[in-house]
Amino acid sequence: MQKAAPKGRLLFYIYIMKKVILAAICIVLKITTASAQADSLVVDENNKFVYYQVVDQPASSTDSLQTRAIHFAKKAFAASKLKFKDSDKGTIRATGGVLVAKKSSVAMHEDARIDYTMTIEVKDNKYRYWFTDFVIVPYARDRYANFVPVSGKNVALENGMSGLSKRDFDGYTAKLMANVKDIGNRLKTYMKTPVAPVKKEVKKTAIPATNW
Amino acid sequence: MKKILLLSLIALGTLTVKANSFGSTRALTMAADTGDTPLTISGSVDAYYKYDFAKSSQIGTSFATDHNSFSIGMVDIALKKTTGKTSFVGEVSFGPRGQSQSLPDQATGTVLDPSGAPIGTAASSFHIQNLYVNYAATDELTFTMGYMGTFIGYEVISPAANFNYSTSYMFTNGPFQNAGFKATYAFSPKVSLMAGVFNDGWNYYKSGGRIDNFGAQLFVSPVEGWNAYLNVLTGNSAGTEFDLTTSYQITEAFKLGLNAADFTLPKHMGTGGFSGVALYPQVAVSSAVTLGLRGEYFKSKASDIAGNAGYSAIAPGTSVSALTATANIKSGNLTIIPEFRLDGGSAKSWEYVGGLPTAKKASQALLAVVYSF
Numbered sequence: 001m002q003k004a005a006p007k008g009r010l011l012f013y014i015y016i017m018k019k020v021i022l023a024a025i026c027i028v029l030k031i032t033t034a035s036a037q038a039d040s041l042v043v044d045e046n047n048k049f050v051y052y053q054v055v056d057q058p059a060s061s062t063d064s065l066q067t068r069a070i071h072f073a074k075k076a077f078a079a080s081k082l083k084f085k086d087s088d089k090g091t092i093r094a095t096g097g098v099l100v101a102k103k104s105s106v107a108m109h110e111d112a113r114i115d116y117t118m119t120i121e122v123k124d125n126k127y128r129y130w131f132t133d134f135v136i137v138p139y140a141r142d143r144y145a146n147f148v149p150v151s152g153k154n155v156a157l158e159n160g161m162s163g164l165s166k167r168d169f170d171g172y173t174a175k176l177m178a179n180v181k182d183i184g185n186r187l188k189t190y191m192k193t194p195v196a197p198v199k200k201e202v203k204k205t206a207i208p209a210t211n212w
Numbered sequence: 213m214k215k216i217l218l219l220s221l222i223a224l225g226t227l228t229v230k231a232n233s234f235g236s237t238r239a240l241t242m243a244a245d246t247g248d249t250p251l252t253i254s255g256s257v258d259a260y261y262k263y264d265f266a267k268s269s270q271i272g273t274s275f276a277t278d279h280n281s282f283s284i285g286m287v288d289i290a291l292k293k294t295t296g297k298t299s300f301v302g303e304v305s306f307g308p309r310g311q312s313q314s315l316p317d318q319a320t321g322t323v324l325d326p327s328g329a330p331i332g333t334a335a336s337s338f339h340i341q342n343l344y345v346n347y348a349a350t351d352e353l354t355f356t357m358g359y360m361g362t363f364i365g366y367e368v369i370s371p372a373a374n375f376n377y378s379t380s381y382m383f384t385n386g387p388f389q390n391a392g393f394k395a396t397y398a399f400s401p402k403v404s405l406m407a408g409v410f411n412d413g414w415n416y417y418k419s420g421g422r423i424d425n426f427g428a429q430l431f432v433s434p435v436e437g438w439n440a441y442l443n444v445l446t447g448n449s450a451g452t453e454f455d456l457t458t459s460y461q462i463t464e465a466f467k468l469g470l471n472a473a474d475f476t477l478p479k480h481m482g483t484g485g486f487s488g489v490a491l492y493p494q495v496a497v498s499s500a501v502t503l504g505l506r507g508e509y510f511k512s513k514a515s516d517i518a519g520n521a522g523y524s525a526i527a528p529g530t531s532v533s534a535l536t537a538t539a540n541i542k543s544g545n546l547t548i549i550p551e552f553r554l555d556g557g558s559a560k561s562w563e564y565v566g567g568l569p570t571a572k573k574a575s576q577a578l579l580a581v582v583y584s585f
Contacts, residue, residue: 079351109252109292141254141584143361143368145290145303145342152437152461163499165544 039181041173044132049157051180052130057191062090065122065191072190073120082118082183092120097137098179102164103171110147111168113137114157114176118183129187131180136160136172249294253585256372258285258309260580270562270574271534271555272524274379275309275371285371285580286310290342297349303342305369311337314369314388316416338417341369341389354396356408359417362387363406363429364443366457366471366490372584375494375502376538377549378576381510382473382488385523386453387414387445390427402433412449424448437461451478451485465496476513484515486523500543506536525569530559549580 041049057065066087073084073094082096095117099110117133134157139147155162157176160169261282264270269279277283286307293300305311315337344358367374367383394408406429411419425447433439440458452475459469469492476485488511494504515528522528534555541548554575555562563571 109254141370141373143363143370143373144344145254145292145301145361145370147254151433151439152467154436 039177041177047158048132049134050130050132051177052128053184054126054128055188055191056126058125060125060191062122062124064194065127066090066092067195068191068193069120069122069127069187071195072187073118076186076190077183081179085117090122092122094118094120096183098176099139100172100175102168110139112139112172113149114172116176116180120187127191129184131183134158134176138163248296249292251291251293253289253291255287255289255303256370256582256584257287258371258580258582259283260285260377260578262576262578264574264576266563266571266574269576270571271378271553271576272526273381273384275313276378276576276578276580277308277313279576284308285582288341288370288372297347299346299348301342301344301346302340304339305341306339309369309371310341311339315339315341340417352398354398355393356396357393359389359391362390362414362445363427363441364445364453364455365473366459366469366492371580371582372547375492375504375540376506376536377551377578377580377582378536378553380471380488380490380506380508381486381524381526381532381534382471382490382508385486386455386473386475387450389415390425390445391417391419392423392425392427394427404431405429406431410445410447412447414450420449422449425450448478448480451481452476459492467494467496468492469494477515477517482515482517482520483513484517484520484528485513486526487511487513500541502540504538504540506534506538508532508534508536510534525561526557527559527561530557530561532557532561545584547582547584549582550578551580552577 041051044050066089069092070084070087073082073087073092076082077096080097082094085093085095087093095115097113097115100112100114101109102111113136115133115135115137116131118129118131120127120129136155136157138150138153138155140150142148157173160172164172259282260276262269262276262279264279267279269277275285284307286305286309288303288305288310290301290303292302305315317337340359342359342361344356344360347355349355361368365383365386367376367379369388371377390410392408392410394406394410396404396406398404406427408427409423410425410427412422412424413420425445427445428443430442431439432442438458438460440456443455443457444453445455446452453473455471455473457469457471459467461467470490471492472489474485474487477483488509490506490508492504492506494502496502509531510523510526510533511531512522512526512528515522517528520528522530526532532555534553536551536553538549538551541550552575554573556573558572560569560572562569562574
């Protein structure tokens with residue numbers, strides 16, 4: 001009789017462990033899946049590509065997040081990558097672009113630039129940001145052996161497949177995604193860092209020893 | 213049991229960290245990106261077949277010179293790198309198009325046979341199409357010094373940057389390169405001004421002793437898709453050329469280009485020069501195929517210089533109208549270019565017999581292939 005009690009307990013433990021492990025797997029998959037869905041381009045209600053993220057930041061007021069976001073948009077990157085455009089209460093807007101190259105290019109010189117707009121919205125304890133308005137600006141070689149934008153040939157990213165092979169389009173979007181994620185990661189860092197107040201320079205007036 | 217639970221929690225934590233590893237906080241850095249670019253290599257190779265209906269090459273414009281021959285153009289390789297505010301471009305080319313047909317010969321001398329007897333004159337090329345350095349003093353102001361492709365004209369030497377494979381008379385008789393120092397100021401993305409000083413001679417790696425060419429370019433882009441360049445290059449040694457180059461992508465499929473130029477010899481050389489105008493309408497009939505025309509009127513100015521042969525066999529005081537129909541068929545990096553051209557002169561300019569021209573028309577067809585990388 002004593003042998004039956006430990007066996008029953010063991011079976012109970014195994015049953016519980018199965019439930020725990022199964023629950024753990026489900027939680028991990030949900031996190032992974034949720035991360036994968038949020039970490040790619042999606043199509044919004046206007047059929048435009050958008051990359052969208054929401055970030056919780058407890059104990060952060062709207063004003064402090066607004067100040068940090070403006071500081072980020074003005075200072076974090078060279079203007080070609082991200083340039084502050086304007087802001088109003090709770091919203092910060094910026095524009096930028098990333099150079100991309102075709103996979104078939106021998107030495108990865110720029111073949112195009114993908115321009116985008118970035119919008120950051122802040123509220124107490126959280127903020128969100130998104131990239132949209134993606135436009136492919138093709139580049140071509142000029143007489144000085146530079147690759148420069150071709151005027152009047154811009155194509156919305158949503159129509160990018162019309163002039164590119166799938167391989168090149170996938171290459172463009174991969175570079176674009178790496179770029180926007182890099183900007184997003186830098187934003188998170190800036191949003192966690194208070195902006196140092198600008199020291200006002202005190203004008204010093206010398207009291208002359210003579211000639212007064 | 214406790215150990216199993218503990219191991220499960222550790223495993224869960226590890227997997228969770230991995231799932232969230234993307235987007236983890238990076239090391240704090242407030243340094244903006246520097247804009248540095250890696251060393252890039254670009255260029256092209258081209259070849260062609262041409263047939264002149266007079267059964268020998270007649271039309272005296274640049275490149276595509278060989279009749280009834282599969283011939284080569286050039287291998288063109290350009291290096292470029294940007295580091296902070298500075299950048300350089302070094303471009304070399306090899307082949308008929310990239311040497312004797314577009315670059316000055318540099319080293320000359322007498323070639324001797326094994327016995328020491330002179331048998332000819334040597335020439336060699338530095339092979340350099342572009343060699344210059346940029347310094348971006350500010351976001352608006354850039355300084356450039358070196359040997360550069362000319363800023364004058366619509367057409368260029370690289371087949372990758374031209375729509376037509378044969379060239380216009382204005383291109384052939386204008387400058388190809390200018391060595392000098394220039395400053396460019398961008399007032400906005402739509403307006404910029406360039407001014408510079410250049411060696412006395414066009415298309416030479418070094419000056420003939422003077423820096424007496426002044427050049428300037430005004431760039432305007434009135435609307436998206438429309439670029440216009442007003443150019444002037446003037447000097448006591450080389451003469452004065454005014455040039456207008458503009459193109460407008462009017463619709464997604466239709467583009468119209470225009471080039472107009474007027475060149476006058478320096479006074480000490482006498483009277484003479486040329487003027488011309490060309491239109492370049494192009495229609496993209498698909499994402500891979502574009503059809504285009506070039507209609508050019510070119511006049512060789514009257515001249516008081518004895519024995520002046522004019523420009524590209526167009527005698528002083530006469531003119532030529534040239535109509536070129538070209539297609540660009542693209543497949544990846546390859547462009548296939550079939551072309552037909554008909555030139556008609558106000559005077560007999562072609563098919564020389566006994567040293568005199570006998571024909572007022574010339575025509576040719578060609579097929580070229582250009583691979584850009």
